[in-house]
Amino acid sequence: METVIKDYISSELVRDPALLPLADETSLLESGILDSLSLLQLVVFLEGRFGITVGDADLLPEHFASVNTICAYLRTRQPEKQAAHG
Amino acid sequence: MGDGNAGRLLRKAEGVVYWAVTAPVLGRMPAPLGYRIACRRGDWIARRQPDRCAEIAGNLRYVLGDDLSPTAAQQVTREWFRLASCEAVDVMRLRHSGQALCRLVEIRGREHLDAALAAGKGAIICSGHFGSYDSAFSMLGAAGYRVTTIGRWQHNFTAGLSDIERRFWDRVHAQRLRRHRKRPNIEPWPGRFDVATRAASVLRANEVLTIVIDAPPLDNDKARAMNVPFLGHQAKLVPGVVTLAQVTGAPVLTGFLYRSADYCHQVLEISSPLPVGGERATAFKRCAAEVSAAITRTPAQWRYWASTADLASLGLVREERDAPRLPELLPLSEDSVRSDRAPDRPADRLAPG
Numbered sequence: 104m105e106t107v108i109k110d111y112i113s114s115e116l117v118r119d120p121a122l123l124p125l126a127d128e129t130s131l132l133e134s135g136i137l138d139s140l141s142l143l144q145l146v147v148f149l150e151g152r153f154g155i156t157v158g159d160a161d162l163l164p165e166h167f168a169s170v171n172t173i174c175a176y177l178r179t180r181q182p183e184k185q186a187a188h189g
Numbered sequence: 190m191g192d193g194n195a196g197r198l199l200r201k202a203e204g205v206v207y208w209a210v211t212a213p214v215l216g217r218m219p220a221p222l223g224y225r226i227a228c229r230r231g232d233w234i235a236r237r238q239p240d241r242c243a244e245i246a247g248n249l250r251y252v253l254g255d256d257l258s259p260t261a262a263q264q265v266t267r268e269w270f271r272l273a274s275c276e277a278v279d280v281m282r283l284r285h286s287g288q289a290l291c292r293l294v295e296i297r298g299r300e301h302l303d304a305a306l307a308a309g310k311g312a313i314i315c316s317g318h319f320g321s322y323d324s325a326f327s328m329l330g331a332a333g334y335r336v337t338t339i340g341r342w343q344h345n346f347t348a349g350l351s352d353i354e355r356r357f358w359d360r361v362h363a364q365r366l367r368r369h370r371k372r373p374n375i376e377p378w379p380g381r382f383d384v385a386t387r388a389a390s391v392l393r394a395n396e397v398l399t400i401v402i403d404a405p406p407l408d409n410d411k412a413r414a415m416n417v418p419f420l421g422h423q424a425k426l427v428p429g430v431v432t433l434a435q436v437t438g439a440p441v442l443t444g445f446l447y448r449s450a451d452y453c454h455q456v457l458e459i460s461s462p463l464p465v466g467g468e469r470a471t472a473f474k475r476c477a478a479e480v481s482a483a484i485t486r487t488p489a490q491w492r493y494w495a496s497t498a499d500l501a502s503l504g505l506v507r508e509e510r511d512a513p514r515l516p517e518l519l520p521l522s523e524d525s526v527r528s529d530r531a532p533d534r535p536a537d538r539l540a541p542g
Contacts, residue, residue, distance in 0.1 A: 137382065138409075138413070139377070139382050139383065139384040139385040139386075140432045140433065140436075142382050142383065142385060142386055143385035143386045143388075143389055143432075143433070143436055143437075144432075144436055146386055146389075147389075147436055157386070159383075159386070159390055162383040162386050164382065
């Protein structure tokens with residue numbers, strides 16, 4: 104999961120090559136990698152790739168602060184997805 | 190009215206009285222009479238603000254150049270004040286169901302909006318700070334569309350306003366517009382990073398999202414701003430509307446509200462969808478060209494002529510013209526100029542009125 108997300112962010116959202124390679128704990132907000140529109144791109148990617156829906160209430164900076172926090176957020180959503188499929 | 194403190198206070202008081210008392214009365218009068226009186230008030234304001242008239246006329250001439258003679262610039266300036274006064278009447282006619290305004294506005298191109306929504310991905314209406322754009326968005330809501338707007342309420346970000354003033358403008362202005370909109374405005378404050386995702390939520394619900402694209406970029410948006418042809422110059426504008434459309438698949442239509450020569454009737458022209466696929470810069474240039482064309486068609490309807498600072502931020506006038514000649518003047522009045530937190534201010538939206 105970390106690799107998939109990191110690859111997407113590195114290839115699609117990072118505009119400053121100096122920020123590469125991207126560390127799991129790099130702050131995506133403070134580094135300027137994520138702004139309003141790139142967050143949307145990321146959310147659309149995550150929804151498509153992991154089969155979840157990110158609601159407005161989940162659009163919190165702490166969920167998208169870094170690759171690590173994104174993965175942690177996704178893990179909290181995986182049980183819901185599995186339950187839905189189960 | 191002089192330029193001293195007393196003059197400024199008088200101007201502010203007149204603006205408050207106009208929005209709180211006069212315009213609501215005008216909005217209940219027969220339309221030809223109400224708008225005629227609003228025009229008279231605009232003429233009166235213009236006569237008493239020669240410096241501001243000179244600034245507007247100077248900006249018109251500077252940006253539009255030889256396309257506008259000095260005499261024409263004066264006429265457009267006078268018209269600018271008239272239209273600003275009429276805008277307040279538009280807002281007041283949105284009372285209750287909004288039909289008092291809807292009756293005066295012909296919507297052309299409604300079929301384009303209906304067809305766009307039929308595709309199920311929502312619709313983005315792209316416009317500018319042009320005419321009674323805010324009333325137009327609310328009027329679409331009154332006409333049965335579920336409308337949400339990306340944009341800040343001026344009273345929420347103008348520096349130096351007291352809580353009482355913010356509440357006042359919220360009550361006399363924003364509240365009347367807001368009641369016809371599906372959701373609260375999505376206000377793009379610096380550091381607010383969920384604007385685009387909330388906008389996408391609107392589109393996913395197959396609703397209408399309105400956005401004005403001619404605002405000077407915020408400091409933290411300047412890196413994303415593009416230089417695009419605009420009013421015969423290169424302007425710095427943020428192409429977020431195209432990114433949003435490309436990510437969500439929503440079509441982008443333009444919408445401009447043109448006021449007729451009788452001042453009370455208006456036409457809201459909605460275009461067919463603009464091509465927004467492919468290269469982002471190219472697609473955004475198309476959007477900017479549409480806004481530019483609308484302004485060129487009726488320049489008096491563009492709000493930013495009154496703010497040299499905003500024109501400079503857009504890159505349309507030289508920085509040395511950017512001297513904030515009226516910085517000390519009170520916001521939300523005819524003197525409204527770019528605030529410290531400026532950006533996508535609904536420039537003079539409340540103001541000229």
